[in-house]
Amino acid sequence: MLKVTDLHVNYGGIKAVKGISFEVPDGEVVTLIGANGAGKSTTLKTIAGLIKPSAGTIEFNGEDITGKNTTDIVRMGITLVPEGRRIFPDLTVLENLKIGAYLRNDDIKEDINWVYGIFPRLKEREWQEGGTLSGGEQQMLAVARALMSRPKLMMMDEPSLGLSPIFVNEIFKVINTIRARGVTILLIEQNANMALRTADYGYVMDTGEITIAGTGEELSGNEQVKKAYLGG
Ligand SMILES: Nc1ncnc2c1ncn2[C@@H]1O[C@H](COP(=O)(O)OP(=O)(O)O)[C@@H](O)[C@H]1O
Ligand SMILES: [Mg+2]
Numbered sequence: 001m002l003k004v005t006d007l008h009v010n011y012g013g014i015k016a017v018k019g020i021s022f023e024v025p026d027g028e029v030v031t032l033i034g035a036n037g038a039g040k041s042t043t044l045k046t047i048a049g050l051i052k053p054s055a056g057t058i059e060f061n062g063e064d065i066t067g068k069n070t071t072d073i074v075r076m077g078i079t080l081v082p083e084g085r086r087i088f089p090d091l092t093v094l095e096n097l098k099i100g101a102y103l104r105n106d107d108i109k110e111d112i113n114w115v116y117g118i119f120p121r122l123k124e125r126e127w128q129e130g131g132t133l134s135g136g137e138q139q140m141l142a143v144a145r146a147l148m149s150r151p152k153l154m155m156m157d158e159p160s161l162g163l164s165p166i167f168v169n170e171i172f173k174v175i176n177t178i179r180a181r182g183v184t185i186l187l188i189e190q191n192a193n194m195a196l197r198t199a200d201y202g203y204v205m206d207t208g209e210i211t212i213a214g215t216g217e218e219l220s221g222n223e224q225v226k227k228a229y230l231g232g
Pocket of ligand 1: 011014015016034035036037038039040041042043
């Protein structure tokens with residue numbers, strides 16, 4: 001579904017991504033793990049069209065989307081849940097969800113019901129302002145809002161960051177539910193343990209390069225990965 005080939009991304013003179021290649025097959029969960037500063041967020045932002053790469057190609061379902069703008073990329077079916085759950089605190093849950101569907105003019109009622117099916121708690125809090133939700137609920141709302149664009153590929157940047165263990169578990173449950181509903185997922189995580197348990201395939205990024213690749217199971221059992229990312 002997504003094919004990234006020899007992608008390079010620079011911030012001025014800083015080389016943040018140095019020629020990475022990876023694939024996300026239709027219907028799977030693929031994870032990019034790696035330390036802070038490895039270039040994971042830069043990679044997702046580049047796929048989402050927020051940053052232009054200096055070299056390389058990004059193909060989505062066989063079409064070259066390298067350098068396209070964000071609006072076109074969302075229209076094609078790719079969405080990004082950015083780091084730090086940026087919801088609108090003064091808008092209600094329902095209003096936040098409606099904003100997620102802003103590129104569409106068809107009836108969104110069905111989609112709102114679809115996401116409420118995945119996040120029953122948001123339905124209960126429909127009229128509550130986003131800012132009054134707990135951190136975990138705000139993350140759920142950010143994911144739900146991204147789903148309102150009816151993506152084929154959902155990219156998530158550290159969805160479990162800063163959440164209590166209960167919500168971390170819930171986020172990973174939600175990832176499985178979303179996959180079961182036919183959405184392909186590219187997941188960035190510092191919680192490598194959970195990410196590798198959930199993902200079909202994973203890539204380890206280190207200072208702008210992919211150093212190790214394998215199935216979630218292979219990476220979980222890899223000595224180097226265990227030492228560097230799984231706490232021994
Ligand atoms: N807006 C920016 N301007 C300059 N350098 C940046 C910017 N964003 C990220 N970087 C640098 O690019 C590298 C990769 O960052 P990032 O993609 O955020 O890594 P990760 O998400 O893996 O923590 C880091 O060295 C970081 O300092
Ligand atoms: Mg990041």
